[in-house]
Amino acid sequence: MIRHTYLSLAGNMIIHLKESINQKTAEEMAVKTDSICLKKGSKFVLINSNKIKAIESEFESAVEESFNFESDTQLASRLYHSNTIQMEVAEKTIGGISQNTMVITGPCSVESRKQIESCADFVSGIGISVLRAGCFKPRTSPYTFQGMGLEGLKLLSEVREKYGLKIISEARDASHIDKVIEHVDIVQVGAKAMYDQGVLRKCGKAEKPILLKRSFGASLQEFIQAAEFILCGGNENVILCERGIRTFETKTRFTLDLCGVAYLKEHVNLPVFLDPSHAMGYAYGVADLTRACVAMGVDGLLIESHPYPKTALSDASQQLNFKEFKTLYDSIGAIATAVGRNIV
Ligand code: PEP
Ligand code: MN
Numbered sequence: 619m620i621r622h623t624y625l626s627l628a629g630n631m632i633i634h635l636k637e638s639i640n641q642k643t644a645e646e647m648a649v650k651t652d653s654i655c656l657k658k659g660s661k662f663v664l665i666n667s668n669k670i671k672a673i674e675s676e677f678e679s680a681v682e683e684s685f686n687f688e689s690d691t692q693l694a695s696r697l698y699h700s701n702t703i704q705m706e707v708a709e710k711t712i713g714g715i716s717q718n719t720m721v722i723t724g725p726c727s728v729e730s731r732k733q734i735e736s737c738a739d740f741v742s743g744i745g746i747s748v749l750r751a752g753c754f755k756p757r758t759s760p761y762t763f764q765g766m767g768l769e770g771l772k773l774l775s776e777v778r779e780k781y782g783l784k785i786i787s788e789a790r791d792a793s794h795i796d797k798v799i800e801h802v803d804i805v806q807v808g809a810k811a812m813y814d815q816g817v818l819r820k821c822g823k824a825e826k827p828i829l830l831k832r833s834f835g836a837s838l839q840e841f842i843q844a845a846e847f848i849l850c851g852g853n854e855n856v857i858l859c860e861r862g863i864r865t866f867e868t869k870t871r872f873t874l875d876l877c878g879v880a881y882l883k884e885h886v887n888l889p890v891f892l893d894p895s896h897a898m899g900y901a902y903g904v905a906d907l908t909r910a911c912v913a914m915g916v917d918g919l920l921i922e923s924h925p926y927p928k929t930a931l932s933d934a935s936q937q938l939n940f941k942e943f944k945t946l947y948d949s950i951g952a953i954a955t956a957v958g959r960n961i962v
Contacts (some may be wrong), residue, residue: 630667631692632663632687635661637660690843693850696885708784727765731776734777735777735780749785752806753771771802791817809896821848831861857890874911895933901936912957923939923943
């Protein structure tokens, strides 16, 4: 990265304008330089790709600082912000210097009031503060359970109040993203929605943290670019979630890309969560994988659990029953401590 106080080089850039620059001038500069104009705190920031060759000298005095990048990992790059971005998620701190690893669990789907109450009771009872459950399920077949939709979101809101929990639930597409944003504490963008720009752009305007899952067919670069769509919309609270990619292997559902996680930790300034449940696809492997994930020092985990996994309406084979989850949960504290992290 080349960091300089005036602009003359070509490349992907982030340009911080001086505090004295008003919106009109910032927007004019954005048009002339083919940039996205973003307000960060009290200043305007321009972000652009390598089309620009130089900033006209008339603008040079408006620039406080600028950053050049070799790829379009920009707002998410550690070259721009060297520490992991700190964020408040469900009243807990992740990223920054917190060293917290947040554990989130719950069923794949909300299936009924009785089922989600039972999950909420279990989750709150063991001291976990965030319950996961999908209502708009991006199923591979149109003939299987598609989720309870808005009714499911309402049930989640009810159990949030009753059990003092926070809620994460996913959006399948842009048709219901507003409803999801309205009801949840953390918005999950599912692997299949990672490329949905309607969803990404709405998430960029949301004032809630977004957990963005990596599509099983996305390269790391594409994954980061999807996050950039949200970041450049103005939402700084983006969490990346690795949940397995498709490889030639068919014995497990997907392949958990821990090398990719190491890459993200090195180069990207966003917190990283891991979802061993969807990667493995079978409950028998989830506990060992979870422990490996904790040992990697990640910022969080998303693990599926269900009162009676065999009867689950989606992802039955991979969900842990409550006893299995509790045994696993009790085993990870020591691993976290060993790598200098705290389970929250
Ligand atoms: C889920 O979390 O239940 C889910 C559908 O995950 P993914 O988007 O990773 O397939
Ligand atoms: Mn699932």
